[in-house]
Amino acid sequence: DQQVKQNSPSLSVQEGRISILNCDYTNSMFDYFLWYKKYPAEGPTFLISISSIKDKNEDGRFTVFLNKSAKHLSLHIVPSQPGDSAVYFCAASGNFGSWGKLQFGAGTQVVVTP
Amino acid sequence: GAGVSQSPSNKVTEKGKDVELRCDPISGHTALYWYRQSLGQGLEFLIYFQGNSAPDKSGLPSDRFSAERTGGSVSTLTIQRTQQEDSAVYLCASSEQETQYFGPGTRLLVL
Numbered sequence: 001d002q003q004v005k006q007n008s009p010s011l012s013v014q015e016g017r018i019s020i021l022n023c024d025y026t027n028s029m030f031d032y033f034l035w036y037k038k039y040p041a042e043g044p045t046f047l048i049s050i051s052s053i054k055d056k057n058e059d060g061r062f063t064v065f066l067n068k069s070a071k072h073l074s075l076h077i078v079p080s081q082p083g084d085s086a087v088y089f090c091a092a093s094g095n096f097g098s099w100g101k102l103q104f105g106a107g108t109q110v111v112v113t114p
Numbered sequence: 115g116a117g118v119s120q121s122p123s124n125k126v127t128e129k130g131k132d133v134e135l136r137c138d139p140i141s142g143h144t145a146l147y148w149y150r151q152s153l154g155q156g157l158e159f160l161i162y163f164q165g166n167s168a169p170d171k172s173g174l175p176s177d178r179f180s181a182e183r184t185g186g187s188v189s190t191l192t193i194q195r196t197q198q199e200d201s202a203v204y205l206c207a208s209s210e211q212e213t214q215y216f217g218p219g220t221r222l223l224v225l
Contacts, residue, residue, distance in 0.1 A: 043216035104157040
């Protein structure tokens with residue numbers, strides 16, 4: 001039962017433009033959401049997170065938006081840079097029995113072209 | 115400071131053999147997690163340790179998988195009688211609060 005879904009397996013964007021990655025979830029008990037970036041042969045690197053009490057969190061070039069009514073979050077990267085080429089995972093957790101267990105989406109491969 | 119470390123970085127084994135994977139969490143982190151990523155898949159939760167509480171083993175795929183965490187720090191994930199479908203990247207993470215920080219993973223190949 002996939003509770004976190006990233007429906008776009010890949011995204012290609014030009015350098016300098018905005019990258020928008022989407023994530024949907026089904027469990028309304030999720031209360032904390034995270035985005036991770038992963039390069040080949042490395043572990044995921046934490047990027048940015050958002051609590052369910054907020055609808056936006058910004059950190060430099062990265063902004064995460066949360067729409068609880070739609071059970072949808074998105075990650076905006078602006079401007080996109082070649083080093084942003086990686087797989088991006090959306091993850092969610094909730095205080096429903098297992099405090100920290102993360103449910104991950106399948107990932108979106110981002111390619112930033114010159 | 116030092117991040118999460120895992121060893122070995124790569125492991126090739128024959129079907130039926132046992133393997134042990136090690137994780138050293140970030141110092142002071144009370145929570146430790148194991149995940150795995152099979153080829154082309156997302157990350158799948160395996161097991162979670164929080165302080166002295168009983169671990170959450172709800173993600174372990176079979177009784178061939180077990181894990182322990184000694185002294186609240188280092189953890190070992192053991193897979194007995196490995197099967198080819200166990201081939202994956204095994205990732206360890208630790209956390210102090212909600213955000214989990216991952217190690218580089220152990221790439222396991224079962225021939």
